[in-house]
Amino acid sequence: xxxxxxxxAGDMASFKIMDxxxxxxxxxxxxxxxxxxxFQALSKLPGPVKLIGVLITLGATLKxxxxxxxxxxxxxxxxxxxxxxxxxxxxxxxxTLNDTxxxxxxxxxxxxxxxxxxxxxxxxxxxxxxxxxxxxxxxxKDRVTQDFPELIQMFDQAAGSEVTAKAESLKAQLLCC
Numbered sequence: 001x002x003x004x005x006x007x008x009a010g011d012m013a014s015f016k017i018m019d020x021x022x023x024x025x026x027x028x029x030x031x032x033x034x035x036x037x038x039f040q041a042l043s044k045l046p047g048p049v050k051l052i053g054v055l056i057t058l059g060a061t062l063k064x065x066x067x068x069x070x071x072x073x074x075x076x077x078x079x080x081x082x083x084x085x086x087x088x089x090x091x092x093x094x095x096t097l098n099d100t101x102x103x104x105x106x107x108x109x110x111x112x113x114x115x116x117x118x119x120x121x122x123x124x125x126x127x128x129x130x131x132x133x134x135x136x137x138x139x140x141k142d143r144v145t146q147d148f149p150e151l152i153q154m155f156d157q158a159a160g161s162e163v164t165a166k167a168e169s170l171k172a173q174l175l176c177c
Contacts, residue, residue: 077083082090132140145152151170158166 087093155163155166
């Protein structure tokens with residue numbers, strides 16, 4: 001049932017499109033026949049009047065064609081988004097690609113500037129005056145893994161609730177010595 005309804009709706013839409021195209025072609029034929037009639041009427045006039053009439057008719061025909069092309073361009077360009085006039089009437093902000101690129105560049109520069117501060121927070125050990133680079137941290141990790149495997153094993157085997165107590169105990173042992 002749904003398939004049949006969809007088929008009927010598709011047929012109706014195609015008939016509507018064909019009807020619109022047929023009406024447009026009839027309008028174009030009327031315009032062409034009116035231009036042809038005008039040229040036929042002008043051909044019966046004397047020389048200079050005929051030339052002026054032909055030029056006026058030609059100008060009117062060109063204006064009509066230009067208006068039709070301009071209207072078509074507006075319709076096509078609206079398919080890609082609203083124009084600046086429509087955006088202004090709707091009280092929306094219209095940004096161009098250049099504005100968007102400039103704003104993105106400014107944000108990237110701000111991230112770059114804040115990157116130094118962010119790096120400092122990641123390399124800070126929490127103890128005033130002691131900072132570690134990523135290279136130093138990996139070297140220290142390797143050294144601890146080699147020199148103190150029993151302590152690492154102790155933390156690996158400890159339950160989650162015991163890790164903090166064991167870490168505090170180890171810290172107290174290392175600070176007092």
